[in-house]
Amino acid sequence: MKIEWKGREAINNIKAYSPGKAIAEVKKELGLDNVYKMASNENPLGPSPLAIESIKNNMANIHIYPDGSSLILKKELAIKNEIKVENIIVGNGSDEIIKLLGESFLEEGDTIIMGDPSFSEYDYIGNLMGAKVKKIPLVNFAFNLEDILDNLDDSVKIIALCNPNNPTGTVLGKEALIDFIDRIPENIIVVLDEAYKEYAGENFFSGINFVKEGKNNVLILNTFSKIYGLAALRVGYGIGSEPLISWITRAKEPFNVNVLAQVGAKAALNDVDHVKQSIELNLKGKEFLYKEFLARGFAYSESGANFIWVDIKHDSKKVFEGLLKKGVVIRPGNVFGANNHIRVTIDKPEINKYFIDMLDEVIREI
Protein backbone atom coordinates (compact mmCIF):
# COMPACT_ATOMS: atom_id res chain seq x y z
CA MET A 1 0.00 0.00 0.00
CA LYS A 2 1.31 3.46 -0.92
CA ILE A 3 1.58 5.89 1.98
CA GLU A 4 0.15 9.39 1.41
CA TRP A 5 2.70 11.58 3.17
CA LYS A 6 1.40 14.53 5.09
CA GLY A 7 3.90 16.90 6.65
CA ARG A 8 3.45 19.44 9.41
CA GLU A 9 0.65 21.93 8.81
CA ALA A 10 3.16 24.79 8.47
CA ILE A 11 4.96 22.98 5.64
CA ASN A 12 1.77 23.13 3.55
CA ASN A 13 2.45 26.83 3.05
CA ILE A 14 5.98 26.35 1.79
CA LYS A 15 7.11 25.73 -1.75
CA ALA A 16 10.60 24.23 -2.03
CA TYR A 17 13.07 26.98 -2.98
CA SER A 18 13.75 26.87 -6.68
CA PRO A 19 17.31 28.04 -7.24
CA GLY A 20 18.41 29.40 -10.60
CA LYS A 21 19.81 26.80 -12.98
CA ALA A 22 23.47 25.96 -12.63
CA ILE A 23 25.68 27.50 -15.32
CA ALA A 24 26.81 24.08 -16.59
CA GLU A 25 23.19 23.00 -17.05
CA VAL A 26 22.25 26.17 -18.95
CA LYS A 27 25.29 25.81 -21.22
CA LYS A 28 24.43 22.20 -22.03
CA GLU A 29 20.71 22.81 -22.56
CA LEU A 30 21.15 25.82 -24.83
CA GLY A 31 24.40 24.78 -26.50
CA LEU A 32 26.17 27.95 -25.31
CA ASP A 33 29.92 28.34 -24.76
CA ASN A 34 29.61 31.21 -22.29
CA VAL A 35 26.96 31.89 -19.69
CA TYR A 36 27.15 34.97 -17.43
CA LYS A 37 25.41 34.66 -14.12
CA MET A 38 24.15 38.08 -13.10
CA ALA A 39 21.45 36.68 -10.86
CA SER A 40 22.82 35.96 -7.39
CA ASN A 41 24.96 38.97 -6.49
CA GLU A 42 28.23 37.06 -6.32
CA ASN A 43 31.60 38.78 -6.66
CA PRO A 44 32.75 38.82 -10.34
CA LEU A 45 36.40 39.01 -9.17
CA GLY A 46 36.05 35.61 -7.51
CA PRO A 47 37.38 34.71 -4.08
CA SER A 48 40.26 36.41 -2.33
CA PRO A 49 43.55 34.72 -3.36
CA LEU A 50 44.46 34.63 0.33
CA ALA A 51 41.33 32.57 1.02
CA ILE A 52 42.24 30.08 -1.72
CA GLU A 53 45.73 29.68 -0.31
CA SER A 54 44.44 29.13 3.20
CA ILE A 55 41.89 26.57 2.01
CA LYS A 56 44.60 24.66 0.11
CA ASN A 57 46.76 24.65 3.22
CA ASN A 58 43.96 23.11 5.26
CA MET A 59 42.73 20.44 2.84
CA ALA A 60 44.59 17.67 4.64
CA ASN A 61 42.59 18.37 7.82
CA ILE A 62 39.15 17.50 6.53
CA HIS A 63 39.08 14.14 8.30
CA ILE A 64 38.79 16.04 11.62
CA TYR A 65 35.50 17.62 12.71
CA PRO A 66 35.64 21.40 12.52
CA ASP A 67 35.64 23.63 15.60
CA GLY A 68 31.90 23.79 16.28
CA SER A 69 32.09 27.33 17.62
CA SER A 70 34.30 28.71 14.79
CA LEU A 71 36.33 30.32 17.58
CA ILE A 72 39.37 31.43 15.58
CA LEU A 73 37.18 33.12 12.99
CA LYS A 74 35.05 34.67 15.73
CA LYS A 75 38.17 36.09 17.42
CA GLU A 76 39.18 37.71 14.13
CA LEU A 77 35.68 39.10 13.64
CA ALA A 78 35.66 40.39 17.23
CA ILE A 79 38.90 42.32 16.65
CA LYS A 80 37.75 43.72 13.33
CA ASN A 81 34.36 44.81 14.64
CA GLU A 82 35.57 45.87 18.11
CA ILE A 83 33.13 43.63 19.95
CA LYS A 84 33.37 40.50 22.12
CA VAL A 85 33.45 36.93 20.86
CA GLU A 86 30.24 36.38 22.87
CA ASN A 87 28.45 38.87 20.62
CA ILE A 88 29.04 36.71 17.51
CA ILE A 89 27.51 33.59 15.98
CA VAL A 90 28.96 32.05 12.80
CA GLY A 91 26.62 30.18 10.49
CA ASN A 92 26.51 28.01 7.39
CA GLY A 93 25.77 31.15 5.41
CA SER A 94 23.71 33.93 6.96
CA ASP A 95 20.74 31.88 5.71
CA GLU A 96 21.44 29.46 8.54
CA ILE A 97 21.40 32.23 11.13
CA ILE A 98 18.06 33.46 9.80
CA LYS A 99 16.73 29.94 10.21
CA LEU A 100 18.20 29.57 13.71
CA LEU A 101 16.57 32.86 14.65
CA GLY A 102 13.19 31.59 13.50
CA GLU A 103 13.66 28.28 15.29
CA SER A 104 14.66 30.08 18.49
CA PHE A 105 11.92 32.72 18.62
CA LEU A 106 8.94 32.04 16.36
CA GLU A 107 5.96 29.81 16.94
CA GLU A 108 2.33 29.63 15.89
CA GLY A 109 0.48 32.83 16.70
CA ASP A 110 3.63 34.96 16.35
CA THR A 111 4.27 37.46 13.57
CA ILE A 112 7.38 38.37 11.62
CA ILE A 113 7.30 41.68 9.73
CA MET A 114 9.28 42.20 6.54
CA GLY A 115 9.25 44.53 3.54
CA ASP A 116 7.71 43.73 0.18
CA PRO A 117 9.69 43.07 -1.90
CA SER A 118 12.59 41.96 0.26
CA PHE A 119 14.73 38.88 0.89
CA SER A 120 12.60 35.74 0.71
CA GLU A 121 14.37 33.88 3.51
CA TYR A 122 12.41 35.89 6.10
CA ASP A 123 9.14 34.81 4.50
CA TYR A 124 10.41 31.23 4.55
CA ILE A 125 11.29 31.10 8.26
CA GLY A 126 7.99 32.68 9.23
CA ASN A 127 6.09 30.07 7.28
CA LEU A 128 8.37 27.23 8.39
CA MET A 129 7.68 27.98 12.05
CA GLY A 130 3.93 28.35 11.49
CA ALA A 131 4.07 32.08 12.26
CA LYS A 132 2.32 34.86 10.38
CA VAL A 133 4.38 36.81 7.83
CA LYS A 134 3.25 40.42 7.52
CA LYS A 135 4.65 42.03 4.39
CA ILE A 136 4.71 45.82 4.38
CA PRO A 137 4.90 47.29 0.86
CA LEU A 138 7.94 49.44 0.09
CA VAL A 139 7.44 53.08 -0.82
CA ASN A 140 9.74 54.44 -3.52
CA PHE A 141 11.64 51.14 -3.34
CA ALA A 142 12.48 51.70 0.35
CA PHE A 143 11.14 50.37 3.66
CA ASN A 144 8.13 52.22 4.99
CA LEU A 145 9.21 52.46 8.62
CA GLU A 146 6.09 54.36 9.75
CA ASP A 147 3.85 51.68 8.26
CA ILE A 148 5.90 49.02 10.05
CA LEU A 149 5.47 50.89 13.37
CA ASP A 150 1.72 51.14 12.73
CA ASN A 151 1.58 47.37 12.32
CA LEU A 152 3.11 46.44 15.67
CA ASP A 153 1.02 44.40 18.05
CA ASP A 154 1.64 41.82 20.78
CA SER A 155 2.14 39.02 18.27
CA VAL A 156 5.14 40.66 16.54
CA LYS A 157 8.39 38.95 17.53
CA ILE A 158 10.75 39.86 14.68
CA ILE A 159 11.13 42.72 12.20
CA ALA A 160 13.51 42.02 9.31
CA LEU A 161 15.11 44.92 7.47
CA CYS A 162 17.72 44.29 4.78
CA ASN A 163 20.07 47.24 4.61
CA PRO A 164 20.79 47.65 1.71
CA ASN A 165 17.56 45.97 0.68
CA ASN A 166 17.49 43.02 -1.69
CA PRO A 167 16.18 43.40 -4.44
CA THR A 168 15.91 47.21 -4.51
CA GLY A 169 19.39 48.15 -3.22
CA THR A 170 18.01 51.03 -1.13
CA VAL A 171 19.86 52.05 2.05
CA LEU A 172 18.34 53.18 5.34
CA GLY A 173 19.80 56.47 6.57
CA LYS A 174 21.33 56.95 10.02
CA GLU A 175 18.68 59.27 11.48
CA ALA A 176 15.75 57.19 10.23
CA LEU A 177 17.30 54.03 11.64
CA ILE A 178 18.11 55.53 15.05
CA ASP A 179 14.60 56.94 15.34
CA PHE A 180 13.08 53.61 14.31
CA ILE A 181 15.10 51.50 16.75
CA ASP A 182 14.25 53.97 19.53
CA ARG A 183 10.55 53.42 18.94
CA ILE A 184 10.64 49.61 18.86
CA PRO A 185 9.74 47.85 22.13
CA GLU A 186 12.68 45.87 23.56
CA ASN A 187 10.83 42.55 23.28
CA ILE A 188 10.78 42.71 19.48
CA ILE A 189 13.94 41.60 17.66
CA VAL A 190 15.03 43.82 14.80
CA VAL A 191 17.22 42.07 12.25
CA LEU A 192 19.39 44.40 10.23
CA ASP A 193 20.64 42.23 7.39
CA GLU A 194 23.76 43.95 6.07
CA ALA A 195 24.82 41.33 3.52
CA TYR A 196 25.87 44.08 1.05
CA LYS A 197 27.13 46.73 3.48
CA GLU A 198 30.67 46.86 2.05
CA TYR A 199 29.23 48.21 -1.22
CA ALA A 200 27.12 50.88 0.49
CA GLY A 201 29.80 53.56 0.70
CA GLU A 202 31.53 55.47 3.45
CA ASN A 203 28.40 57.08 4.86
CA PHE A 204 26.75 53.75 5.57
CA PHE A 205 25.50 53.56 9.16
CA SER A 206 25.80 50.01 10.41
CA GLY A 207 23.44 48.64 13.03
CA ILE A 208 26.47 47.30 14.87
CA ASN A 209 26.44 50.69 16.63
CA PHE A 210 23.21 49.69 18.40
CA VAL A 211 24.78 46.46 19.64
CA LYS A 212 27.83 48.36 20.92
CA GLU A 213 25.54 50.79 22.75
CA GLY A 214 24.03 47.81 24.56
CA LYS A 215 20.74 47.42 22.66
CA ASN A 216 19.47 43.99 23.54
CA ASN A 217 17.14 43.36 20.63
CA VAL A 218 19.13 44.15 17.48
CA LEU A 219 20.72 41.41 15.39
CA ILE A 220 23.13 42.29 12.59
CA LEU A 221 23.73 39.80 9.79
CA ASN A 222 26.76 39.72 7.53
CA THR A 223 28.02 37.26 4.97
CA PHE A 224 31.16 36.07 3.22
CA SER A 225 29.10 35.22 0.12
CA LYS A 226 29.05 38.67 -1.45
CA ILE A 227 32.09 40.97 -1.43
CA TYR A 228 34.38 38.26 -0.02
CA GLY A 229 33.48 35.97 -2.92
CA LEU A 230 32.97 32.80 -0.86
CA ALA A 231 29.32 31.97 -1.66
CA ALA A 232 30.00 28.28 -2.26
CA LEU A 233 31.69 27.81 1.10
CA ARG A 234 28.56 28.93 3.01
CA VAL A 235 29.68 31.18 5.81
CA GLY A 236 27.99 34.17 7.40
CA TYR A 237 27.76 35.67 10.87
CA GLY A 238 25.43 37.42 13.25
CA ILE A 239 26.27 40.12 15.80
CA GLY A 240 24.01 40.88 18.75
CA SER A 241 23.76 41.19 22.50
CA GLU A 242 25.17 38.26 24.48
CA PRO A 243 21.74 36.99 25.62
CA LEU A 244 20.35 37.15 22.08
CA ILE A 245 23.34 35.33 20.59
CA SER A 246 23.22 32.69 23.30
CA TRP A 247 19.52 31.96 22.60
CA ILE A 248 20.14 31.60 18.87
CA THR A 249 23.17 29.40 19.52
CA ARG A 250 20.97 26.87 21.35
CA ALA A 251 19.30 25.93 18.07
CA LYS A 252 22.62 25.44 16.23
CA GLU A 253 23.90 22.07 14.98
CA PRO A 254 27.19 21.06 16.65
CA PHE A 255 29.43 21.37 13.56
CA ASN A 256 27.58 23.86 11.38
CA VAL A 257 30.50 25.51 9.55
CA ASN A 258 33.11 23.36 7.82
CA VAL A 259 36.82 23.86 8.36
CA LEU A 260 37.58 25.14 4.85
CA ALA A 261 34.86 27.77 5.21
CA GLN A 262 36.28 28.87 8.57
CA VAL A 263 39.87 29.26 7.37
CA GLY A 264 38.86 30.74 4.01
CA ALA A 265 36.67 33.36 5.68
CA LYS A 266 39.39 34.30 8.17
CA ALA A 267 41.89 34.86 5.36
CA ALA A 268 39.41 36.77 3.19
CA LEU A 269 38.55 39.10 6.06
CA ASN A 270 42.11 40.41 6.06
CA ASP A 271 42.46 40.73 2.29
CA VAL A 272 42.06 44.49 2.17
CA ASP A 273 43.19 44.71 -1.48
CA HIS A 274 40.59 42.25 -2.69
CA VAL A 275 37.81 44.14 -0.93
CA LYS A 276 39.06 47.48 -2.29
CA GLN A 277 39.28 46.18 -5.87
CA SER A 278 35.81 44.68 -5.57
CA ILE A 279 34.31 47.97 -4.41
CA GLU A 280 36.03 49.90 -7.23
CA LEU A 281 34.91 47.44 -9.90
CA ASN A 282 31.36 47.62 -8.59
CA LEU A 283 31.29 51.41 -8.59
CA LYS A 284 32.52 51.58 -12.18
CA GLY A 285 29.99 49.00 -13.30
CA LYS A 286 27.19 50.77 -11.46
CA GLU A 287 27.95 54.09 -13.15
CA PHE A 288 28.07 52.42 -16.57
CA LEU A 289 24.76 50.62 -16.07
CA TYR A 290 23.04 53.72 -14.63
CA LYS A 291 24.10 55.66 -17.72
CA GLU A 292 22.84 52.98 -20.09
CA PHE A 293 19.52 52.64 -18.24
CA LEU A 294 19.04 56.42 -18.26
CA ALA A 295 19.72 56.54 -22.01
CA ARG A 296 16.89 54.04 -22.49
CA GLY A 297 14.48 55.75 -20.10
CA PHE A 298 14.58 52.83 -17.65
CA ALA A 299 14.01 53.98 -14.08
CA TYR A 300 16.22 52.39 -11.45
CA SER A 301 16.56 52.81 -7.72
CA GLU A 302 19.92 54.09 -6.40
CA SER A 303 21.74 51.00 -5.22
CA GLY A 304 23.98 50.65 -2.20
CA ALA A 305 24.70 47.08 -3.24
CA ASN A 306 26.25 45.12 -6.12
CA PHE A 307 23.02 44.83 -8.09
CA ILE A 308 20.48 47.19 -9.66
CA TRP A 309 16.71 47.01 -9.57
CA VAL A 310 15.50 48.49 -12.80
CA ASP A 311 12.20 48.94 -14.59
CA ILE A 312 12.81 47.62 -18.11
CA LYS A 313 9.23 48.45 -19.18
CA HIS A 314 8.66 44.95 -20.53
CA ASP A 315 7.52 41.63 -19.12
CA SER A 316 10.40 40.50 -16.92
CA LYS A 317 9.72 36.82 -17.49
CA LYS A 318 10.03 37.25 -21.25
CA VAL A 319 13.16 39.36 -20.82
CA PHE A 320 14.60 36.70 -18.51
CA GLU A 321 13.91 33.93 -21.02
CA GLY A 322 15.29 35.99 -23.92
CA LEU A 323 18.48 36.85 -22.06
CA LEU A 324 18.94 33.26 -20.95
CA LYS A 325 19.05 32.11 -24.59
CA LYS A 326 21.85 34.64 -25.14
CA GLY A 327 23.80 33.39 -22.16
CA VAL A 328 22.87 36.01 -19.55
CA VAL A 329 21.07 35.02 -16.35
CA ILE A 330 19.32 37.79 -14.40
CA ARG A 331 16.62 37.74 -11.71
CA PRO A 332 13.18 38.54 -13.14
CA GLY A 333 11.02 40.91 -11.07
CA ASN A 334 7.92 38.73 -11.32
CA VAL A 335 9.33 36.49 -8.55
CA PHE A 336 9.21 39.60 -6.33
CA GLY A 337 5.75 40.61 -7.59
CA ALA A 338 7.10 43.35 -9.90
CA ASN A 339 6.46 42.29 -13.47
CA ASN A 340 8.39 44.98 -15.33
CA HIS A 341 11.48 44.98 -13.14
CA ILE A 342 14.64 42.94 -13.20
CA ARG A 343 17.47 42.66 -10.68
CA VAL A 344 20.85 42.48 -12.33
CA THR A 345 24.17 41.87 -10.58
CA ILE A 346 26.90 44.32 -11.53
CA ASP A 347 29.70 42.43 -13.28
CA LYS A 348 32.98 43.16 -15.05
CA PRO A 349 32.91 45.94 -17.71
CA GLU A 350 32.85 43.65 -20.75
CA ILE A 351 30.04 41.54 -19.27
CA ASN A 352 27.98 44.60 -18.27
CA LYS A 353 28.32 45.80 -21.87
CA TYR A 354 27.32 42.40 -23.26
CA PHE A 355 24.29 42.38 -20.95
CA ILE A 356 23.15 45.80 -22.22
CA ASP A 357 23.61 44.76 -25.87
CA MET A 358 21.66 41.57 -25.31
CA LEU A 359 18.93 43.42 -23.36
CA ASP A 360 18.45 45.70 -26.38
CA GLU A 361 18.23 42.70 -28.70
CA VAL A 362 15.77 40.85 -26.47
CA ILE A 363 13.50 43.87 -26.09
CA ARG A 364 13.53 44.39 -29.89
CA GLU A 365 12.52 40.76 -30.33
CA ILE A 366 9.63 40.80 -27.82
Ligand SMILES: Cc1ncc(COP(=O)(O)O)c(C=O)c1O
Ligand atom coordinates in the same frame (compact mmCIF):
# COMPACT_ATOMS: atom_id res chain seq x y z
C1 LIG B 1 19.88 40.26 2.05
C2 LIG B 1 20.52 38.92 2.05
N1 LIG B 1 20.75 38.31 3.21
C3 LIG B 1 21.32 37.10 3.26
C4 LIG B 1 21.69 36.43 2.12
C5 LIG B 1 22.24 35.05 2.22
O1 LIG B 1 23.58 35.03 2.29
P1 LIG B 1 24.38 33.69 2.63
O2 LIG B 1 25.00 33.25 1.37
O3 LIG B 1 25.37 34.14 3.67
O4 LIG B 1 23.43 32.69 3.18
C6 LIG B 1 21.48 37.03 0.88
C7 LIG B 1 21.84 36.32 -0.36
O5 LIG B 1 21.44 36.63 -1.43
C8 LIG B 1 20.87 38.30 0.85
O6 LIG B 1 20.60 38.91 -0.31
